[in-house]
Amino acid sequence: MNAVETETRPAQAPGPTDVRLFTIPGSHPGTAVRLMLEQKGIEHQRTDLLPVLSWVVLRARRFPAVRVPAIKIDGRRVQGSREIARELERIKPQPPLFPADPQRRAAIEEVERFGDEDLQQAIRRVLLWALRQDTAPFASFAEGSRIGIPVGLAVKTAGPFVALDARSVGTTEATVREAISALPAMLQRIDDWIAEGVLGGEQPNAADFQIATCLRLAMSLDDLRPAIEHGPAGELALRVVPDYPGRIPRVLPPAWLEPLRATAHSGA
Numbered sequence: 001m002n003a004v005e006t007e008t009r010p011a012q013a014p015g016p017t018d019v020r021l022f023t024i025p026g027s028h029p030g031t032a033v034r035l036m037l038e039q040k041g042i043e044h045q046r047t048d049l050l051p052v053l054s055w056v057v058l059r060a061r062r063f064p065a066v067r068v069p070a071i072k073i074d075g076r077r078v079q080g081s082r083e084i085a086r087e088l089e090r091i092k093p094q095p096p097l098f099p100a101d102p103q104r105r106a107a108i109e110e111v112e113r114f115g116d117e118d119l120q121q122a123i124r125r126v127l128l129w130a131l132r133q134d135t136a137p138f139a140s141f142a143e144g145s146r147i148g149i150p151v152g153l154a155v156k157t158a159g160p161f162v163a164l165d166a167r168s169v170g171t172t173e174a175t176v177r178e179a180i181s182a183l184p185a186m187l188q189r190i191d192d193w194i195a196e197g198v199l200g201g202e203q204p205n206a207a208d209f210q211i212a213t214c215l216r217l218a219m220s221l222d223d224l225r226p227a228i229e230h231g232p233a234g235e236l237a238l239r240v241v242p243d244y245p246g247r248i249p250r251v252l253p254p255a256w257l258e259p260l261r262a263t264a265h266s267g268a
């Protein structure tokens with residue numbers, strides 16, 4: 001269980017007054033940061049950007065890099081879900097995203113790193129490959145966001161942007177197949193962390209948000225959802241992130257999904 005260590009924390013400093021999150025509809029780390037802000041009760045504005053066009057906007061806003069999530073807090077710019085988690089913890093320690101105990105914190109940080117560096121990218125590649133086959137499902141991810149142009153127009157013009165985005169993260173048949181093959185072992189690691197109590201405490205920690213949002217994005221693909229939803233990892237994802245927009249009907253070649261048939265939760 002993730003104990004909430006309130007007693008050893010310093011008194012709360014006055015919160016930030018001007019916070020704006022820059023994200024992309026359906027972005028898993030973007031959603032993780034939104035949920036962290038909500039858990040901490042930090043009021044914020046949100047700017048929803050379109051893939052690739054986001055690169056231009058972030059540069060124009062003087063962010064040093066072109067990826068989201070990016071956040072501006074009282075004039076300070078912070079980018080990257082792990083960096084932002086630490087900044088939120090610094091400016092508003094309660095309720096905590098990390099435990100005070102150094103050993104428990106190290107365990108959570110290791111899971112968080114896995115989510116940020118390994119799981120996120122695997123799911124991103126599968127998603128972008130699917131959207132390259134058909135951009136229409138992008139509309140379902142834009143539900144509830146304000147992207148500044150009609151969603152229909154965004155979908156119609158998305159093709160070249162999705163292609164560029166996919167290329168920028170190394171989306172190829174080989175890397176997508178590799179990501180799918182790696183998924184059962186990744187799910188097993190997550191199930192193990194839940195069993196050990198590193199993930200799945202009563203109040204989500206930074207790693208819960210990182211992992212759960214990746215899994216929710218994966219579950220928006222009809223091809224992947226059955227392998228995830230009924231196991232501990234899927235249950236965690238649905239509890240931590242009850243609502244996640246987006247749905248992509250089956251699009252992956254069945255042969256690519258072979259590695260998922262052996263998973264305990266696939267129903268195969």
Ligand SMILES: N[C@@H](CCC(=O)N[C@@H](CS)C(=O)NCC(=O)O)C(=O)O
Binds near residue numbers: 052053
């Ligand atoms: N590991 C980084 C990932 C950042 C990242 O790659 N974000 C994607 C969205 S999930 C992005 O900015 N993509 C640019 C685009 O789609 O144009 C983090 O957690 O902050």
